[in-house]
Amino acid sequence: MVEEKHKLLPSLKSIPGTMKIHQIITNKPGEIAHRSVSCTCNDPSTHSCHDLKKFVFDSHPANTASSTPMNRAKNSIVALSVEDQRAKFFEETLRAFAKMKTFDEILMLSMSIENLIKSYEMCEFIPSLHYTGLSVDEISMSIYPADITQEQVMYTVSVSADGNCLPYTGGVHAFGTEKRGAEMRVRIVTELALHQLYLDQTYLQRGLDVSTTNLPMRFAMYSESYLPGLLLNATSINTLFQNEVVNVSRDKCYMGIWQLFALSSILKRPIVSVYPQLGNPSVRMDLNRTIFPREEQRSNKAFIMWISTRTDMVHVHWVPNHFIPVLPIDVVHKPSDIEIQRWRLKAQRTKEKVKTEKDMNSNGMFKSGEEEKKTEHQESFLEKNTEHSRRKTAEFDTSEQSRTPEHEKEME
Structure with missing residues (x-):
């Protein structure tokens, strides 16, 4: 009798990595989604954070035709990684950007994928050294400015220096890992292409302690696309901005202050742009500041520091060429x-x-x-x-x- 009943049960295999699973969600018979790290969002089933994976079980009885070796191979557990699908979309979009030569082409593609990008939601994440496991950058700690206001002790941490440092840094603040470089670059490019607000003096002024005129012009002069001697007016600044959007759409292309503003809007958090007390003081006045997102914002701030990987510069001629995140040891809630x-x-x-x-x-x-x-x-x-x-x-x-x-x- 037991053997007869056993034949009627589905022939199921164990889920790979069962011992590592910490959270299981199921909304449909025969399907589960799981994570190795539990998500604390209000509706964790709708977020792909913390490597959400989905499995579909083969529900055919063992004594039917589907139990043949060939059919079992076809109908065995099908692993559908939401994270893999997400990564593939952003990698393909980045490759598509690389083939485009004009701002209008990038704008058209950005408009067509805007809603799809929004469907890949990001959790309200606050990273820390303890969670990310990243190492402290001791050299950057030695030049960390003492005039930065912060509620707890912060540490500069290392990310890869291959031209994707700002996307990596954004990935650390959004997901706790630098492995989302392609996604963060695509998000930054589409954000800049779709919103001309990043050329607005009133918006760029927000977050500065002192009133500064002609910020779009000043930011244009910090751009990699700027050539000394170029006459800057509204038209040339707009052209330069569009050229920079085209340039940063390429993988491993260096980013700057405009991209920091876009990242703030993507994270929906203020960014504290930390600039060392080195180099030109006028440059530090423009770049050592708080940056606010263009709309809805969360109260917790993301700290990002400008540093240099070069060791051949004296302090007075110092210029940055790298971004790194600044994180607390752990996220601590101070009770009132x-x-x-x-x-x-x-x-x-x-x-x-x-x-x-x-x-x-x-x-x-x-x-x-x-x-x-x-x-x-x-x-x-x-x-x-x-x-x-x-x-x-x-x-x-x-x-x-x-x-x-x-x-x-x-x-x-």
């Missing part, structure tokens, strides 16, 4: 005072619950819920009181700043 108080109240509530259960066991009944209500009331009061204190502090700071020397004499 209210969160700390809530945790304490939660612990108090847990203790009271345990005490109530003990009383129930000893007396055969539960105590009243007055203690729990009291704790809830304290939590509500804490929030109101904290907000009230913040308003009072703000009023006090304002009144202190408005004092004059005459007020101080009257007080004496």
Whole structure:
């Protein structure tokens, strides 16, 4: 009987890498998607992050014609890697870009694949040294500027220096790996081709501490396509910008400040452009800054540093030729005072619950819920009181700043 039932069961093979699987998702009979690293997104089945893979099981009974060796080979587990399909699309697009000679050709292709690129979503990812496993670049740490504002200790990390350093750096910030170079380059090229906002003075000014005029002209002079002596006006700057988009569409072509702006919009995060205190001070005034995305943005910032792989330059003549990411050792969430108080109240509530259960066991009944209500009331009061204190502090700071020397004499 057992053998007869066994013949009716599907003949299934084990999934390769079963011991490494940490997350399994299934929305359809006979199919599963899995990851080696769990995704914490709201709907992890729709994201291809963390190497999402899909498997389709052969559901034919072992005693049917499909159980023949040839049919079993055809109907065995079919591995459909979402990541492989994604990588293939961006690699083919990059090869298509390389064959194009004009900006209009790149623009037409970018318009045709815009929605498809959007379908390949990126998670809200915050990388760290611990997660990525990248090594610290000690030479860059020695020239890291001391005037950069940051909430925690950051470290410069190494990425490959083959002309794809900015796409690699973008890949580290978006996915935790530099293996997405082709995808990030295609995203940067299409972003620049589709949006003329990157020539707008008002937009480029955002993130600078001081007002700077003619930023499109200044950025044009930093371009690899700029030739000394070229007269820069609105028309020539636009032409130069388009020529640069064509150039950076080639694999392993160096990128610059315009591409940093595009990367910020792709990540939907502000980028802190870290420029060492070396070389021309005027250049540092333009490039050592915060860059904001053109639309929706996340609060956490991505730090990217300009460095050089050359060792033959003196400080006064220093120029960059490489980008690297700057990461914390680990992503640490610093709790607010209210969160700390809530945790304490939660612990108090847990203790009271345990005490109530003990009383129930000893007396055969539960105590009243007055203690729990009291704790809830304290939590509500804490929030109101904290907000009230913040308003009072703000009023006090304002009144202190408005004092004059005459007020101080009257007080004496």
